[in-house]
Amino acid sequence: MVKIPTLYGSDAQEKRQEIKDYFQYCYKRYESLFTLVSEEKVYFEKADSLRHPIIFYYGHTATFFINKLKLAKISDERINPKLESLFAVGVDEMSWDDLNEKHYDWPSLAETQQYRDDVYTLVSKLIDTLPLTLPINEESPWWVIMMGIEHENIHLETSSVLLRQLPLSSIKENTQWEACPLMGEAPKNELLDVRAGQVTLGRSKDAKFFAWDNEYGEHQAQIPAFKAAKYLTSNAEYLEFVQDDGYTHDTFWCEEGKAWKAYTQAKHPLFWSPSKDGYMLRILSKNIELPKNWPVEVNYLEAAAFCQWKSQERRYYHYPSYRR
Ligand SMILES: [Fe+2]
The missing domain is CATH 1.20.120.450 (dinb family like domain)
Known part of the structure; x- marks a missing residue:
């Protein structure tokens, strides 16, 4: 390397x-x-x-x-x-x-x-x-x-x-392109406290590594306290959404999400396919049993619908984002 x-x-x-x-x-x-x-x-x-x-x-x-x-x-x-x-x-x-x-x-x-x-x-x-x-x-x-x-x-x-x-x-x-061998049960995710404070976004001109032009500039913002998931959303966590008919219920999907779903007829993430025991995951050169602990790969619309579904737990969930 x-x-x-x-x-x-x-x-x-x-x-x-x-x-x-x-x-x-x-x-x-x-x-x-x-x-x-x-x-x-x-x-x-x-x-x-x-x-x-x-x-x-x-x-x-x-x-x-x-x-x-x-x-x-x-x-x-x-x-x-x-x-x-x-x-x-x-x-x-x-x-x-x-x-x-x-x-x-x-x-x-x-x-x-x-x-x-x-x-x-x-x-x-x-x-x-x-x-x-x-x-x-x-x-x-x-x-x-x-x-x-x-x-x-x-x-x-x-x-x-x-x-x-x-x-x-x-x-x-x-x-040379084998699957990552770290497969197993997903760790239990939890929410961690993040203190309120001032954050600075953007990269300074004297940054150590090459960066694209849109990564430079600086913006500061005061962010209130919030909680953040300890781990990326795993396949196991997302599977609960799929098994709860998350792709059938339009209530979780925004307008663009509904249109995308109608166009693609998606019932699960792109690289998943149903099998007799659950789902398979298409990796580069084969299908493998869905690794429960790998982070799920979804598009923005699917992530937003997942958060809506999670928000039924009387807590408001949101994907990481930056809004003025
Ligand atoms: Fe290119």
Whole structure:
């Protein structure tokens, strides 16, 4: 495991090596996720009808480096202008007609792999040669390198969700991506007291690690005392809501939640499926018996409905949020 480099340090040469190790580790880890795809034709299928085919996500994170480096005038090199246009932009939820496949002429897996290899070489070379002054700040060319790495890390998570949406016949097992072995009964959750006080949100300009622009800024607020759950909501806790017909009773759901439920016909979280003894959970390459102690994975609307259901206990429950 490689550590996330801080933006600070006294030895530029050491920092260069640290960032290079981090870049190469993250880049290869992203590629390794896609070795779960069973065969090439699956790359051209959509795991989700509102997303691009898998091949887009494979090429996109490499293109992001090139497009950002060019924009910041750090490197003028285009490796493959056609791919850099195709892989540039994901799906804009406001223009679903972009999903018309006739508008896209996706490259083969081999061509995309060659492209990824070329980007890997180019970025590694830049890391070897770019002037480096510490600490790294937003004006530094290294900021763009860090941004490219963290952008790929975000896509590691979102692409793993897409792979879980593919049928199991489109996936092959890979020992690098095994299930977390910590499965068992859920710990009993409880509410802990949080004292009233002043809280500060936002990240300061001299923060230790790279952050996205919307994480900066500062806001202070006086928060009254409240109670917070000790643990994340487990599958076991959410199962009680499902078994209490939580998805059937509209009373727990907001307007948007009701519309979503009517559209998706959801009866339980996306990755659950009913079995004879309860529920199975789809993980990357298989279905397993629902681990009771894992945190439940739900969307915002489901979380809000769960809180409404919990609030029947004469206590008002709310998901963590920030409101003015
Ligand atoms: Fe992206």
